[in-house]
Amino acid sequence: MSRYSKDWRTIALTIKEQAGWRCAKCDRQCLRPGDDITGLTKSERTKITLTVHHHNRMPEDNRPENLIALCTSCHLGYHTRQQSNVPPGQLSFEF
Numbered sequence: 001m002s003r004y005s006k007d008w009r010t011i012a013l014t015i016k017e018q019a020g021w022r023c024a025k026c027d028r029q030c031l032r033p034g035d036d037i038t039g040l041t042k043s044e045r046t047k048i049t050l051t052v053h054h055h056n057r058m059p060e061d062n063r064p065e066n067l068i069a070l071c072t073s074c075h076l077g078y079h080t081r082q083q084s085n086v087p088p089g090q091l092s093f094e095f
């Protein structure tokens, strides 16, 4: 069972669009839907994939003030540096 709501993809997309597809932490310009990714390796693509992080680490709490757009490396940093109730393996659900 996923703790993410079924309209999570729509919510996440809205947050990313509002962020202008930039990471809120390092300001990296990330991939937009439809961007040309030919020539990028999988790891390069992953690095510039924007994800949405839950401030309070409660995936069911989708209030806008709880959500922040982060690139993959900043996002992973948040989860490894701080206590998290979301196991790293579940991170992919946030994409």
Ligand SMILES: [Zn+2]
Residues within 6 Å of the ligand: 023, 024, 025, 026, 027, 028, 070, 071, 072, 073, 074, 075
């Ligand atoms: Zn970043």
Ligand SMILES: [Zn+2]
Residues within 6 Å of the ligand: 052, 053, 054, 075, 078, 079, 094
């Ligand atoms: Zn997160």
